[in-house]
Amino acid sequence: MGIFTTVSNRVAAKVPRSLWRDLKEVLKPDQLILDESGRRAYETDALTAYKVMPLAVIMPETTEEVAAVAEIAHRYSIPLVPRGAGTSLAGGAVPIETAIVLCLSRMNKIIDIDYTNRTATVEAGVTNLAISQAVDRDGYFYAPDPSSQLACTIAGNIAMNSGGAHCLKYGVTTHNLLAVKMVTADGQVLEFGGSFFDPIGYDFLSLIAGSEGGLGIVTEATVMLRSKPEGARPILLGFDDIDAAGDCVAEIIGEGIIPVAIEFMDRPAIKVCEEFAGAGYPLDVEALLLIEVEGSDEEIDAALQQILRIASKFNPSHKRIATSAEEAATIWHGRKSAFGAMGRISEYLCMDGVIPLSKLSTVLEKISEICKSYKFEVANIFHAGDGNLHPLIMYDANKPGEIERVEKCGAEILELCVLAGGCITGEHGVGIEKRDLMPLQFDTLDFDNQMRIKQLFDPDWRLNPNKVFPLKMSQAFQDTGSSLLSEDDA
């Protein structure tokens, strides 16, 4: 009895009481959250437009506990939703009401750092930044750096195959991941990879990275460490015209220079970031490029001069090279806080489309047209080097019907990205938010080949349910073995 009587929703009523007893046997009391107000804290992530209160929340502290819970959930056919820090912008950690949320944030130990192998092995709930901080004084870092790196966990990064500003040079999560320990839907513990390069047999790690927790629950990961460059400094280039900024990026890359990062902000975005960070961004330009290069002081100077030379063809109205580490940090602080800082002004929907660089100017123009047609303001912030756009569409969440309208506007933008030869998500993942937009990119056979993999790892489709795939198509696949919709459904 005790706390279990406080589970009062209609779903919980259908769950056999022995489930709670079995869970209680493998968990300490404070690892199980059943009261309504506790479960509510876990009903959503960084995409608050979606929220569903889970059946319960469990806070495991070891892989064995995760496995034990997964085994119990398997016996009772309970869906499991893994969660790290809940920073997903795509609703990746939003549960369904019959699910148990497995929150791995207590698994935050760094298990091993091995400079000979240049690897770090960490528990799932270790934050992205914590890895870099742990090895910083020894001259190493972990390369992928999503803007939420302060808070987001490594397992969340693996689930979404997260990128970041610096992945232009260093790649995204999948390029920096060497091994995982993973609990399967039925509670087995599997290991993939190791402190060595390349897979033994099929490359399961490439499936696990970006599978959004749908294939297993990652509890440990081994990632590559890289040697820190001698130094790094950004340059700010402001342009009076967006096209010039886009062309400048293409020219820099075309000339054979790969900076570690090329970030783009348009006027509304610059204003917001500047107000928060006081980074000294110019407020009178239409587009701002933040380009970072690495190396020794002399190497940096040479590279920045070369970039300046190329940029001068496009008449930048503002040029500023960071001269100190503090200045560089402030400049980055502004950019990395962009999403949150936008919250000072308005609610927003953050898009994550990717386009071929050569289509930049036309796509940006069309984005502004689309938003205008919906009467939404938009601020554009993105990783220009790899064409990953983050238009932030501002809207009033308290106004009835606005959420639906802003999602429609966003869908149009993503369709535009796919038509331009790109994709609907570059680093945030599909989650709930974009699952029904997936047919923009994939057809039935594409889905079948992906869903078969899901089916193999998770035959009952209980892991992070209702994510990634369009709901109707995944239902059709589970019913008939094909995601092809019947005429009624299509």
Place this chain on the structure above:
Amino acid sequence: MKTEFTKRQLRNDNLQMANDIFRRCVHCGLCTATCSSYVVAGDERDSPRGRIYMIKEMLETGSAPDASLTHHMDRCLTCLSCMTTCPSGVDYMHLSDLARVEIEKRGPRPFRIRFTRGLLSSVMPYPRRFAVAMSLGRLARPFRPLLKAAGFKELAAMLELVPKRGKQSPEFKGGGVARPRGQQHRRVLLMTGCAQKIVRPAINDASIRLMARQGIEVIVSQDTGCCGALDMHMGRESAAIKHARRNLEAWQALEDEAPLDGIIINASGCGTSVKDYPHLLQNVKGIEEQVAHFSAKVYDISEFLADYNFGMAEQWTDLNVALHLPCSMMHGQKISYQPMQLLQNAGFNIHTLDEAHICCGSAGTYNILQPDIANELGQRKAAHIARVKPDVVATGNLGCLTQMGHHSVYPVVHFVELLDWAYGGPCPDGLEHLQDRVDRLAKTNKRNK
């Protein structure tokens, strides 16, 4: 975030304020990572974001605070680290104040906790009562295990923090005026801290000497009292307002005699509260101007002294100082560089600590009310200190000083004590073993000259 207040609810000033705060929050979760309770508990409900979400639910539905919200609000240290991190500028401080008042009024709390909180509120802000309690506490110290076994872990924690030996400073006697020897430049009031003047009066002595040497007339008034922070953190708003108004009256009386150039605070926990008087007293009609007038004069001692040129230190030491900026300083008042700059100018080698933004666990009365998390944070801080292997740890608030002194093997002092020492004051209590080294260094230097 979307909110669901009715128009009628929004006519309430408090709910309107809360609504504005919620609308700014984008639920991004960055605050979780730097939250002192979340790093220990790893639970959304022990993070600012989780608490904001639970407070929102409570206020929107107008329901009474439940056990879960109460529990997790009580576990918040009010270190305000989240406010430094938050890019959206969510005012967690005032939202949590609001929630605490609500909880204090209507929240479910067991008798044991209410008793402890009541005890703290009626003793700590009153120096005489506090002094008596300390003497009794020393006698009761040996009974800690018994109390713990009986389930009174908060009382046990309270006794744990009572210094083993009592030592009244010979110099600091309470009220009075310290007039500088030479020409007088400015006139300030020093707030002396309720517990501080009993537990480590040397901090006030050092502050007075340090300022007087710079030609500042320092007043210590018997009429000023507790700043109200302790009550505010426990959700006892009306008690806090009473304390604040009493101080205002005392300041006004002094100002009527002659203009005050500053109200100086050397316990940063108090500083955060005093600087927030305009908000605390916003509903008290007719005193707005007075509040604004005085709040513009409130300075942490490090802020006030930052512009002074102290010249060469009298005792130039090579001591390695681990600097721990209290949360109330760093996050509450956004004081970042001043203490470090002052100490460096005085010839100390400053080392910053890893996880500097995380609380040491003191947090006012937190280490009494939440001993488990407080102990874990204390040990965590001690480990970071140990990595630096300093000669001494410097901080800017009595609470941190006591907490770190309890957990760390390294001596902990207030930074004004180090400054005062460097510019001619006595060796701070607990650093006697370093005086020899400093003297030797001075001799070598002289020889070399």
Place this chain on the structure above:
Amino acid sequence: MEDMLTPLVNRDLKEMILEANNKKTNLEILGHGTKRTIGRINSDATPLSLRRLSEITLYEPSELVLSARAGTPIVEIERALKSYNQQLPFEYLDFSRVFGTEPGWGTIGSIFATNFSGSRRILKGSARDHLLGVNAINGRGEEFKSGGRVMKNVAGYDLAKFMANSWGTLGVMTDVTMKLLPAPVDECTLFMYGLGEDIALEALRAAVATPYEISGAVYLNQEHAHSCLEGVTYVRDKSVTAMRLENTSKSIAYRSERIRDLLSAFGDIYYIDQPESQIFWQNMRQLMFLSEPEDAIWRISTTPRKAYQSARQIKKLVDAKVSYDWAGGLLWVTTRGVSDMGSSDIRRIVAEAGGFATLIRPGAGASSDVSPFHPLDPSHMKLTKGIKDMFDPNGVLNPGRMYDGI
């Protein structure tokens, strides 16, 4: 020439696969057959070559992206890249010297299907890492795609990268899109002669731990070194420890000096400039140091921490010579005169250290029972089998090439 299927369009390929399903026959998927002898050989299978699916379909130098039909010869792609000073960063391996085939004649599809990356992998990543998008036809005859032409794409499962390293056992790739990088303006190599293995590995690890972006870190034992140094000025009859720097000329000058300073305690350091450096690494990419025709060749990916220890154990038990790439992460082992080519000892030692050993070429007179691919543990085998059944339920694509039943 044996009967070989050579589809010209996807439709033909699809029909060939469907027909194999209907007739219950097997297909051996090929490009030009340059790596045909790696893995188990299935003599029943009908060869199906993609050589006629050969075209560069998209090349956007300013986006660093290229798409090609899977049967496009690598020489053709390299020719196109050269005109824009770009390159495939992962430095694919060319087995022509090992198997006596024509250099550069491998197809781009085979490079991704086998995922062999060269020395630069240590800095820039593997072939798989650069595979952005794939169109393929699976064993059921279904055409599917994954990924695309943009650098970042996390929509859906990453089947594109999963196809890399699957050796044509899951699907036949028809089109591949890859990420490119600018070719470095200048390069140099630092040589150290005659170091012992353990000392050499220490030096290499120290070099790659610097911020100077070492893009090749190899140790060749005395015997292996000899044949790899064709066209390069070198000290004979000594082991060679080599470190490559690629960057602007100024950077290289600066960085090579820093590395010299750092490694001066390890011995004399010789500077090899661009022309000879290029030859040396070309030789490495063509595996010229493995030219002894009688030897069995093992490629072992393992943990750098245990590399030396594993090599020592192997040499204790087997007549083997060991060279290292990837600063110790990759061992090239040649064995001689043992009927199982040292397989059981090597695989046991590697499994203990972490990693895997692939038999690239059996030695003369060796037993054919040895599995070319490192055996999988039961849980992985079960998943592997499950995957194979989903993509190719009738087992028509390269059956048995990797493992029994796969």
